[in-house]
Amino acid sequence: MDAVQQPIWAEVNLAAITENVQLLKGQIDAKTLFMAVVKADGYGHGAAFAAKAALEGGADWLGVARVEEGLTLHRAGLKQPILVLGLALPSQWQAALKAGLRLTVTDEKTLSQLGDAARSIKKRARIHLKVETGMGRLGASPEEAVKMLSLARLHDRLVIEGIFSHFATADSDLTFAKEQCARFQDCLHKLDRLNIRPPLAHMANSAGILFLPQGDFDMVRAGVAIYGLSPTNTSPDDHGLVPALSLTSRVTCVRELPPGHSIGYGATYKLQRRERIAIVSAGYGDGYTRRLMNPPVLIGGSRCQGVGRICMDQMMVRVPDHLQVQPGDEVKLIGQQGHQRITAEELAQASGTINYEIVCSIAKRVPRLYVHHPSERRIANAGCRVR
Numbered sequence: 001m002d003a004v005q006q007p008i009w010a011e012v013n014l015a016a017i018t019e020n021v022q023l024l025k026g027q028i029d030a031k032t033l034f035m036a037v038v039k040a041d042g043y044g045h046g047a048a049f050a051a052k053a054a055l056e057g058g059a060d061w062l063g064v065a066r067v068e069e070g071l072t073l074h075r076a077g078l079k080q081p082i083l084v085l086g087l088a089l090p091s092q093w094q095a096a097l098k099a100g101l102r103l104t105v106t107d108e109k110t111l112s113q114l115g116d117a118a119r120s121i122k123k124r125a126r127i128h129l130k131v132e133t134g135m136g137r138l139g140a141s142p143e144e145a146v147k148m149l150s151l152a153r154l155h156d157r158l159v160i161e162g163i164f165s166h167f168a169t170a171d172s173d174l175t176f177a178k179e180q181c182a183r184f185q186d187c188l189h190k191l192d193r194l195n196i197r198p199p200l201a202h203m204a205n206s207a208g209i210l211f212l213p214q215g216d217f218d219m220v221r222a223g224v225a226i227y228g229l230s231p232t233n234t235s236p237d238d239h240g241l242v243p244a245l246s247l248t249s250r251v252t253c254v255r256e257l258p259p260g261h262s263i264g265y266g267a268t269y270k271l272q273r274r275e276r277i278a279i280v281s282a283g284y285g286d287g288y289t290r291r292l293m294n295p296p297v298l299i300g301g302s303r304c305q306g307v308g309r310i311c312m313d314q315m316m317v318r319v320p321d322h323l324q325v326q327p328g329d330e331v332k333l334i335g336q337q338g339h340q341r342i343t344a345e346e347l348a349q350a351s352g353t354i355n356y357e358i359v360c361s362i363a364k365r366v367p368r369l370y371v372h373h374p375s376e377r378r379i380a381n382a383g384c385r386v387r
Helices: 014-025 039-043 047-056 067-075 090-098 108-120 142-152 174-193 206-211 344-351 355-360
Strands: 008-013 033-037 061-064 082-084 102-105 125-130 158-164 200-202 219-222 245-257 275-280 296-299 302-307 315-319 330-337 340-342 368-373 376-379 384-386
Touching: 008 014, 014 033, 014 047, 014 219, 014 368, 033 047, 033 200, 039 047, 039 067, 039 355, 047 061, 047 067, 061 067, 067 082, 067 090, 090 102, 090 108, 102 108, 108 125, 108 142, 108 158, 125 142, 142 158, 142 174, 158 174, 174 206, 200 219, 206 219, 275 302, 296 315, 296 340, 344 355
Parallel strands: 008 368, 033 061, 033 219, 061 082, 082 102, 102 125, 125 158, 158 200
Antiparallel strands: 008 245, 245 275, 245 330, 275 315, 296 302, 296 330, 302 315, 330 340, 368 376, 376 384
8 A cells, every 4th residue: 555545644744743842842941841742642643653753852751631542552662651631430540550650630539549449459559630720620629639638648559749730721811821820839839838749740731831931830741732733823833833744635536517517515606607626535524624614725736725515525626727637636635735835723713613623633544644754654554654
C-alpha cells in the first residue's frame, strides 16, 4: 500500500510536534516540568506517535483523559510518568495501579478506597489531587483538599504526588483566569503552612503557558499547542507554532453540468451557469463535518469552493474555469498546497466550533501517515512505508 492508493489521508509531521514542545518549553522556567497532553488519541494525531515526538522535544510527563488511554501508552513501551486527568472507575483501579499510572482524585472516600485497592495488590497509588478554582467541573474545595492530604499521610499505600487545577478562560478572559490562579495559590499557601503541600503543583494549559506565566508553578500541561494549533482564535503563526497535521483527499471524477442542475442532498445548490463539478473522496464519515457550508479546499494550488451538502463519503467542489482538474488530483482539506493554506482554525470558524474538534473528529478510517523526514513516511494502520 502506498500514498497513491489512498483516497484520503492525514499526514502528521512529528518533527513539528517536537519543535512546538521545544518552543513552549522556552516560555517557561528551566526547572518547570512539562506535561504533553496526548488524550483523545493525541488530539487525532495518534497518541503514541505524538507522545514520542513530544518526549524528543523535552516533555517530562504525559497526560491522558482516561485509564485506557494511559494503558495504551504503557503497552507502547513509554516509561515516563502518565497522569490520568479524568476520574477512573473503581473497576479500572487495579489495572491502572499495576501499570504505574498516576490517578486523579477529588474526594476523601475515593482516596481511602484507592489506598485499600493499592494495598490489596501490594502497590502504591500515586495520586494527583484536583482542586476546584472556577471551572465547575471536577475538583475538591481548598478546605476539602486540606482534609484529604491530612488523611493521605495516614495511609501507607498513598503517595500524593501532585495537586492541580485547570483554567477555564486562559484563552479568552485573563481577568478570570488570574482570579483562578490566585485561588489556587492561596490553597498552596495553606498547604505550605501545614507542611502538607504535594511536590508538584500544576495549572497552566497551552493558553496559560503563553499568556499567564504566574500559572506555571512546578509543571505545565500543554495540549493543543504541541500539535501546532492555536489555543485562541488567532493563527498558529502568531505564536510561532507549526501545525503538525494536514488532511488530503483526491478527486474521483469531474462532471460538467448545465445551468439549473442541483447538487447533493436537499438540492441546496443549483448551478447558475454551466459548471465543472469535482467529486472528492471526503465526507463526514471521515470526520469532515457536515456543518461546513461551501468549505474552501485547495486543488492545484488554487482555492476552490465546496458546494452542496457534504455527504458521508464524498463532497462536491466547483472547479474554476482556469483550473485543469482530473481524477486522482490531490485535494488539500487542511494544510498547505503551493502558496495557499487552509488551517484547522479556518474550518473551525466556518463550522461554528473550535480547532480541537476539527482534528479530534478525523475518523479512524482515515490513515495517518507519520513523517519524520520528507523521504520517510509510515502509514500507522497499514504498517508500511510510503515514498
